[in-house]
Amino acid sequence: MSAAPKFKNPRARYNYQGRSVSITGVGAYVPAKVLTNFELAAKVDTNDEWITSRTGIKERRIAAKDEFTSDLAAKAAQRAMKAAGVTGDQIDLIIVATITPDMVFPSTACLVQQKIGALRAAAFDLEAACSGFIYGLEIAQQFIMSRTYDAVLVIGAEKLSSIVDWQDRNTCVLFGDGAGAAVLQNRANSHGLLTAVMGADGSKADLLHMPGGGSRCPATADSVAARLHYLRMEGKETYKHAVQAMVSAATEALRRCDLEISKIKCIIPHQANRRIIDAVGERLGARPDQLFVNLDRYGNTSAASVAIALDEAVSSGRIHRGDLILLVVFGAGLTWGAAVIEW
Numbered sequence: 001m002s003a004a005p006k007f008k009n010p011r012a013r014y015n016y017q018g019r020s021v022s023i024t025g026v027g028a029y030v031p032a033k034v035l036t037n038f039e040l041a042a043k044v045d046t047n048d049e050w051i052t053s054r055t056g057i058k059e060r061r062i063a064a065k066d067e068f069t070s071d072l073a074a075k076a077a078q079r080a081m082k083a084a085g086v087t088g089d090q091i092d093l094i095i096v097a098t099i100t101p102d103m104v105f106p107s108t109a110c111l112v113q114q115k116i117g118a119l120r121a122a123a124f125d126l127e128a129a130c131s132g133f134i135y136g137l138e139i140a141q142q143f144i145m146s147r148t149y150d151a152v153l154v155i156g157a158e159k160l161s162s163i164v165d166w167q168d169r170n171t172c173v174l175f176g177d178g179a180g181a182a183v184l185q186n187r188a189n190s191h192g193l194l195t196a197v198m199g200a201d202g203s204k205a206d207l208l209h210m211p212g213g214g215s216r217c218p219a220t221a222d223s224v225a226a227r228l229h230y231l232r233m234e235g236k237e238t239y240k241h242a243v244q245a246m247v248s249a250a251t252e253a254l255r256r257c258d259l260e261i262s263k264i265k266c267i268i269p270h271q272a273n274r275r276i277i278d279a280v281g282e283r284l285g286a287r288p289d290q291l292f293v294n295l296d297r298y299g300n301t302s303a304a305s306v307a308i309a310l311d312e313a314v315s316s317g318r319i320h321r322g323d324l325i326l327l328v329v330f331g332a333g334l335t336w337g338a339a340v341i342e343w
């Protein structure tokens with residue numbers, strides 16, 4: 001973790017020389033189809049009791065065959081733009097964080113650009129797995145503060161059902177599909193990101209990965225037969241790193257802002273496992289009521305996870321303007337991150 005200095009006045013970071021960055025709108029979209037633990041237990045050797053007690057997940061959403069990551073992303077984006085009161089032509093840049101792009105190329109962000117009519121916008125994808133949304137927020141903030149752009153759309157979107165091995169009970173019970181989005185804009189003297197911590201450790205890339213489909217292992221009849229085009233995870237090892245990395249990223253983010261955890265109104269952790277969320281909350285010294293949890297309904301939606309949760313926290317009235325919130329994430333790479341936002 002980089003030892004960045006504490007900010008004397010954290011607000012100075014996004015309130016500088018007449019510019020400041022505000023999240024002016026959020027939105028989310030999940031597919032209509034619900035897949036419950038009971039339905040899963042009819043397909044693979046598992047049961048509701050195991051999934052609930054080990055993960056906290058009760059059900060997840062599954063995209064239709066003809067519904068792709070760009071469709072989920074575009075719907076979430078349209079809701080965020082409506083909440084922000086902006087139209088497509090006002091967006092300067094679209095960043096889509098995803099590990100399940102519609103295709104290897106072109107980017108899903110380019111496909112979203114067409115669907116939402118943001119024809120002036122530059123567009124690219126960002127691959128930081130479950131940490132992608134925080135990476136995206138920080139990149140958006142940098143572009144706005146550097147006066148390159150005034151309005152950036154950050155989307156976390158996944159169709160994980162397309163890379164889950166439905167014969168592997170160790171992983172198939174964990175993941176779901178969905179998308180969340182945020183519009184970040186230049187707004188003088190407003191609210192925004194106080195800090196974002198980002199980290200990575202490529203030495204542990206094998207803990208959570210998809211071996212097939214890239215330049216190392218292009219699709220062949222053999223690679224498909226060997227089930228290399230599905231995600232693989234060493235659950236226990238990943239779990240340990242998740243707790244450590246999330247605690248240390250959150251601690252560093254709070255330290256930089258000179259904030260105690262008690263000052264945070266709502267903690268929005270990556271929704272991978274209820275036990276991970278509780279362990280992180282406990283080690284940070286947070287009260288259980290500070291933690292936002294919705295993984296019982298969506299499972300782990302990777303880059304979409306905290307974006308969907310942020311939208312739900314706002315629309316359900318858990319967060320109000322002026323509240324301090326903490327996002328904290330962890331994912332394949334390994335990657336991790338934490339962000340403190342004055343909402």
Ligand code: UT7
Nearest residue numbers: 046047050054130169170173235236238239242272273331
């Ligand atoms: O989003 C990116 C980050 N991802 C994460 O952070 C996920 C981190 N890992 C986890 O959340 C947990 O490790 C899991 C939920 C994946 C697994 O929980 P666990 O407590 O670590 O279980 P385990 O993998 O050690 O498996 C315990 C037992 C095994 O049986 P034996 O060997 O003890 O007889 C598994 O075969 O549970 C068995 N098992 C299952 N049983 C019923 C594994 N999956 C299932 C299942 N249903 N779906």
